[in-house]
Amino acid sequence: MNNNLASLNNYLFEELERLNDDEELKDDSNLEKEIKRSKAITNVAQTIINNANTVLEAQKFMNDTIGKSEIPKMLLGNTDE
Numbered sequence: 001m002n003n004n005l006a007s008l009n010n011y012l013f014e015e016l017e018r019l020n021d022d023e024e025l026k027d028d029s030n031l032e033k034e035i036k037r038s039k040a041i042t043n044v045a046q047t048i049i050n051n052a053n054t055v056l057e058a059q060k061f062m063n064d065t066i067g068k069s070e071i072p073k074m075l076l077g078n079t080d081e
Contacts, residue, residue: 005052005075008045014039 015038018024025031055072063069 005048008048012041036040 017040018034025034052075055074059070059072
């Protein structure tokens with residue numbers, strides 16, 4: 001998995017597809033396992049999104065204060081930094 005917000009979005013949709021797979025989740029133990037997995041993924045994803053929002057707000061502040069107009073690299077999907 002690439003470490004960017006677009007990949008996170010794709011990963012979340014993959015999890016949604018797994019939750020919607022009636023055939024795979026016929027067994028209650030598989031369903032419970034996937035629900036737990038889904039909750040864990042959602043918690044981590046929310047933390048990543050909150051972090052991205054913090055970075056965006058900080059950049060907006062810098063743009064307004066210094067007049068510097070940039071988009072944070074992490075929001076562009078650049079994983080080099």
